[in-house]
Amino acid sequence: MLDINNLHAGIDGKEILKGLTLHVGTGEVHAIMGPNGSGKSTLANVLAGRPKYVATSGTVTYQGKDLLALPAEERAREGVFLAMQYPVEIPGVNNIYFLKAALNSIRKHQGQEELDAMEFLQLAREKMKLVEMDETFMNRSVNEGFSGGEKKRNEIFQMAVLDPKLAILDETDSGLDIDALRIVAQGVNALASEKHSVLVITHYQRLLRYLVPDFVHVLADGRIVKSGGKELAEELEQKGYEWIEDEVAAAR
Amino acid sequence: MSSVLDRDIRLASVDPLHIDGEPDRVRRVRAQAAERFNTLGWPTTRREEWKYTSLTPLTSIDWKTDQRLPEDRSLASPFGDRPIAELMFANGSLYANRATLANEHPGIRIVPMREAMDAESFGQHFARYAGYEKHALTALNTALWQDGAYIEIAPGTAVEGFIHIFYIGGGTADHPVMSHPRNLIVAGRGSQITVVESYFGKGMYFTNTVTEIVAGEGAVVDHYKFENESLEAFHTGTVQIHQERSSNVTSRTIATGGGLVRNEINVALTGEGASLSMEGLFVLSGRQHVDNHTVIDHIAPHCDSLELFKGILDENARGIFDGRIIVEPNAVKTNSRQTNRNLLLSESAVIDSKPTLEIHNDDVKCNHGSTIGQLDEEALFYLRARGIGEEEARNLLVYAFASEIVERMKIDVVRENVSRALYSRLPGLKAEGRKQKAEGGLR
Numbered sequence: 001m002l003d004i005n006n007l008h009a010g011i012d013g014k015e016i017l018k019g020l021t022l023h024v025g026t027g028e029v030h031a032i033m034g035p036n037g038s039g040k041s042t043l044a045n046v047l048a049g050r051p052k053y054v055a056t057s058g059t060v061t062y063q064g065k066d067l068l069a070l071p072a073e074e075r076a077r078e079g080v081f082l083a084m085q086y087p088v089e090i091p092g093v094n095n096i097y098f099l100k101a102a103l104n105s106i107r108k109h110q111g112q113e114e115l116d117a118m119e120f121l122q123l124a125r126e127k128m129k130l131v132e133m134d135e136t137f138m139n140r141s142v143n144e145g146f147s148g149g150e151k152k153r154n155e156i157f158q159m160a161v162l163d164p165k166l167a168i169l170d171e172t173d174s175g176l177d178i179d180a181l182r183i184v185a186q187g188v189n190a191l192a193s194e195k196h197s198v199l200v201i202t203h204y205q206r207l208l209r210y211l212v213p214d215f216v217h218v219l220a221d222g223r224i225v226k227s228g229g230k231e232l233a234e235e236l237e238q239k240g241y242e243w244i245e246d247e248v249a250a251a252r
Numbered sequence: 253m254s255s256v257l258d259r260d261i262r263l264a265s266v267d268p269l270h271i272d273g274e275p276d277r278v279r280r281v282r283a284q285a286a287e288r289f290n291t292l293g294w295p296t297t298r299r300e301e302w303k304y305t306s307l308t309p310l311t312s313i314d315w316k317t318d319q320r321l322p323e324d325r326s327l328a329s330p331f332g333d334r335p336i337a338e339l340m341f342a343n344g345s346l347y348a349n350r351a352t353l354a355n356e357h358p359g360i361r362i363v364p365m366r367e368a369m370d371a372e373s374f375g376q377h378f379a380r381y382a383g384y385e386k387h388a389l390t391a392l393n394t395a396l397w398q399d400g401a402y403i404e405i406a407p408g409t410a411v412e413g414f415i416h417i418f419y420i421g422g423g424t425a426d427h428p429v430m431s432h433p434r435n436l437i438v439a440g441r442g443s444q445i446t447v448v449e450s451y452f453g454k455g456m457y458f459t460n461t462v463t464e465i466v467a468g469e470g471a472v473v474d475h476y477k478f479e480n481e482s483l484e485a486f487h488t489g490t491v492q493i494h495q496e497r498s499s500n501v502t503s504r505t506i507a508t509g510g511g512l513v514r515n516e517i518n519v520a521l522t523g524e525g526a527s528l529s530m531e532g533l534f535v536l537s538g539r540q541h542v543d544n545h546t547v548i549d550h551i552a553p554h555c556d557s558l559e560l561f562k563g564i565l566d567e568n569a570r571g572i573f574d575g576r577i578i579v580e581p582n583a584v585k586t587n588s589r590q591t592n593r594n595l596l597l598s599e600s601a602v603i604d605s606k607p608t609l610e611i612h613n614d615d616v617k618c619n620h621g622s623t624i625g626q627l628d629e630e631a632l633f634y635l636r637a638r639g640i641g642e643e644e645a646r647n648l649l650v651y652a653f654a655s656e657i658v659e660r661m662k663i664d665v666v667r668e669n670v671s672r673a674l675y676s677r678l679p680g681l682k683a684e685g686r687k688q689k690a691e692g693g694l695r
Contacts, residue, residue: 048637051629076639084637088630092652101648102638109639141652142634158638 001026001197002067002166007058009046015056016042018222024166027194031208031233032201034219035241040201041085043219044170047199048082049075062166076102077109079165083155083172090142095154096124098142099161106162127160131187149180156187167191168199173207185210205237218244265290268395275369278378285384285394292388304572304604305514305543310486315430315458317398318423319345330450330480334665335416337362342420343457344398344431351415359409359443361402365434368402373438381464381520382492389488389514393462397434400461403447407440407468414446414474414663419461421453421485430458437463439471439499448666450478451509453485461489467499469523474502476666477517480509480673483538490516497523497552504661505544507534508673513542521548521555521583532561533657533670535677536569536601543572548590550583550616557587562657563594564650565601566678576608579616586613590620595653597627597678650678 002024009017016039024030034040045053047060049072060067067075090098103123104114115123128135131153143151152172159167172184188211192198200213208216208230216232217224220241225248226232236244266289268282294311295302319342329338337354339362340347351362361368368374384391401417423429439445451459459481467473473493481487487510495501505515519528534542548557563571573592594603605622627649635645651658654674661667 050633050637071642072633072636073639073641073645076637082637084634088628088634090628090631090634090649090652092655093631093635093648098635098638098640098648101644102635102640105641105644106639162638 001028001063002199003059003061005059005061007046007055007060009042009053009055009058011042011053016222017046019058020219020223022217022224024197024199026197027192028215029192029198029200029211029213031213031216032199032219032224033203033205033216033233033236035245036203038219039222040203040219041170044082044085044168044201047075047168048072048080073105076162077106079106079110081159081162081164081167083152083159083167083169085170085172085174087143087151087155089144089146091144093142095140095142096121096138099124099158102158103162124161127157130160130190131157131183133157148175149177152176153180153183156184159191160187163191165195166197166199168201170201171203172200173202173204181207182210205233208233220245220248266392266395269398271366271369273369275375277375278369281379282395285379285391288384289388289391289395292386292391295388301545301574304574305512305541307512309512310458313428313458315428317344317396317431318427318429319343319398329416329418330452330669331416331448331665334414334663335448336411336413338416338418339364339401340418340420341399341431341433343422343429344419344433346399347420354411354415357409359406360411361404362415363402365397365400365402365436368404368436371402371404373404374402374436377438377464377466378436379464381466381494382462382490387490389460390462390490393432393434393460393490396432397462398432400434400436402435403437403445405439405443405445405471408442409440410444411446414448414666417447417449419449419451419459421451421457421459421481422455423457424455428456428458430460433459433461435461435463437465437473437475439465439467439473441468442470443468444472446474446476446663448476448478448663451481451487453482455482456484457482458486459489461487463489463491465491465493465501467493467495467501467526469497470499471496472500474662476504476661476663477506477515478666478670478673479505479507479513479515481513482509483511483540485510486512488514490518493517493519493528495519495521495523495526495528498525499523500527502529503531504657505532506670506673507532507536507542507544508670508677510542511540513540514545515542516545516547518547519549519557520551521557522551524552524554526552527556528558530557530559531657531660532573533563533654534561534571535564535654535674536571537566537677539568541570544574545572546575548575548577548588550577550579550586550588553583554585555583555587557589559588559590560657561592562654563592563603564597564654564674564678565594565603566597568598568600570601571603572606573604573622574606574608575620576610577618577620579609579611579613579618581612584613584615586616586618588616588618592622593653594622594624595627595650596624597650
């Protein structure tokens with residue numbers, strides 16, 4: 001699904017990812033953990049194509065395509081979804097109109113028939129139930145006046161509707177209470193399947209209680225320094241990140 | 253009618269126009285106004301309220317009046333048969349009158365100004381609000397007005413639907429035509445009325461318009477001015493609103509057309525408890541220059557005014573918002589808010605924003621503010637990251653910026669036309685976003 005090889009990337013001329021290598025297979029759930037400043041969000045943004053984030057060397061291959069060569073909208077149409085760490089408020093753009101336009105541009109690109117208003121509403125209602133979202137959200141402006149938890153839930157709702165092949169969650173769990181966390185996990189678990197891959201970027205282990213990763217990676221100073229199974233997350237929770245940083249320093 | 257046809261006027265000095273059968277007062281007012289214009293001359297940028305707009309390109313042209321239009325001009329009303337009454341003027345002269353049915357109602361009178369001059373309320377209100385003493389363009393209009401709409405709604409009459417006053421202009425560089433439309437709207441005590449004035453045209457011409465609106469006690473008046481002149485046209489206009497006790501006026505000024513435009517909207521809140529909502533939207537591109545100048549004068553206590561002007565500017569367009577709110581010493585408990593927001597879509601577009609509060613008593617709640625910004629890059633990325641193409645994402649965000657004003661327009665056909673004009677004005681934008689309303693309303 002996704003092959004990242006020796007990726008160097010950064011913003012404003014500052015290198016943040018310093019040779020990151022990661023392979024995500026189809027149907028796998030990967031968690032990327034790491035201390036603040038380790039490059040977690042940079043990775044998410046580089047993969048989604050956020051302007052100003054520049055890859056200086058290395059390759060990212062997604063389903064056989066050079067992902068870095070595609071503009072942001074093409075990546076989304078190819079099935080990459082980024083649940084943002086800070087979802088932006090867009091006053092005046094109606095939630096349901098926006099999401100329908102997004103879904104149909106993806107469907108069109110993938111050679112599927114576009115949904116009409118009725119079909120779309122049916123789908124949206126179904127997914128709203130999944131994330132326990134009130135229908136009144138649909139007729140409001142995108143994220144406008146939403147609480148932090150509502151914004152995150154809206155990200156998961158959009159993910160559920162757009163049905164991406166590769167979902168990247170950028171600290172979707174931070175700042176969420178236990179209920180919201182459970183709902184987010186519910187949405188991700190519903191998506192995770194043989195055909196979908198998920199990359200969960202997080203600082204804490206909390207979300208991983210509800211959402212069981214196949215692999216856990218530790219990111220430090222722009223590189224993956226340790227990989228393991230779900231037990232690695234528990235170890236991190238107990239011991240913090242320092243022991244890994246010490247290990248890395250010792251290895252140098 | 254012969255008095256208007258092909259009359260050459262040197263605008264350095266004007267003689268008043270007179271219509272056969274004009275009452276003495278109108279004759280006198282015209283003569284005084286002509287004299288005032290000749291004394292004042294054209295406004296220049298040396299005057300504070302004209303510092304951003306030079307009329308030099310306009311004053312150097314030898315304008316003519318001519319009621320004929322270039323022959324290829326199609327005269328279709330943008331709103332079809334939706335208005336309950338419509339008066340259409342071509343280069344300032346009556347071209348079509350579709351007000352007969354509405355006039356069957358005893359409380360409604362919609363006629364060309366020429367036919368209204370003997371009415372009692374005409375004498376009572378005409379030229380009483382739009383001052384020509386200090387204002388050269390109003391003086392010019394008052395001296396030279398050819399025709400326009402007179403609308404009088406009797407006390408207690410609520411008019412359903414809307415009345416359309418449609419001005420169409422046309423001229424060429426070889427034959428530059430000017431017109432001076434003049435409207436008077438008198439809404440009696442407790443009446444209700446919606447009036448849309450629109451200005452369309454082709455080629456090079458100059459429209460200098462004055463509309464006086466009187467909202468009697470408790471009257472509800474919804475007024476739209478939709479300025480969609482040709483890009484070669486000059487448009488200067490004043491909407492002068494006089495509000496009495498507990499009246500409620502909504503004034504909307506939409507400017508999408510015109511090469512050089514000056515829109516003035518002046519409101520006097522003269523009776524207690526009057527409330528005003530003043531909205532404006534200007535959407536400009538190319539080398540368009542649109543100057544919005546508003547004055548809201550709080551004279552009586554307990555009045556509310558809410559003002560919002562939004563500008564969208566692309567390419568080399570230049571926009572101005574110069575708004576002043578005056579709170580007089582007696583106007584205690586005034587509640588007033590003035591906001592101007594601008595969206596610049598190109599690096600060479602220019603906006604000057606000058607919101608001003610002038611408060612002469614300390615028992616008021618007033619605030620004002622202005623913002624100038626570009627399209628939100630974060631929002632643009634958010635939309636693109638969901639699969640929406642860059643062009644469509646821009647469309648959505650521009651429309652979203654305007655929607656606050658557009659979506660509040662109660663008349664569907666007007667809202668649709670304004671949306672269309674908005675998109676046609678912005679290069680690189682297409683009409684996609686207009687679908688938003690229709691689909692967004694689904695539940």
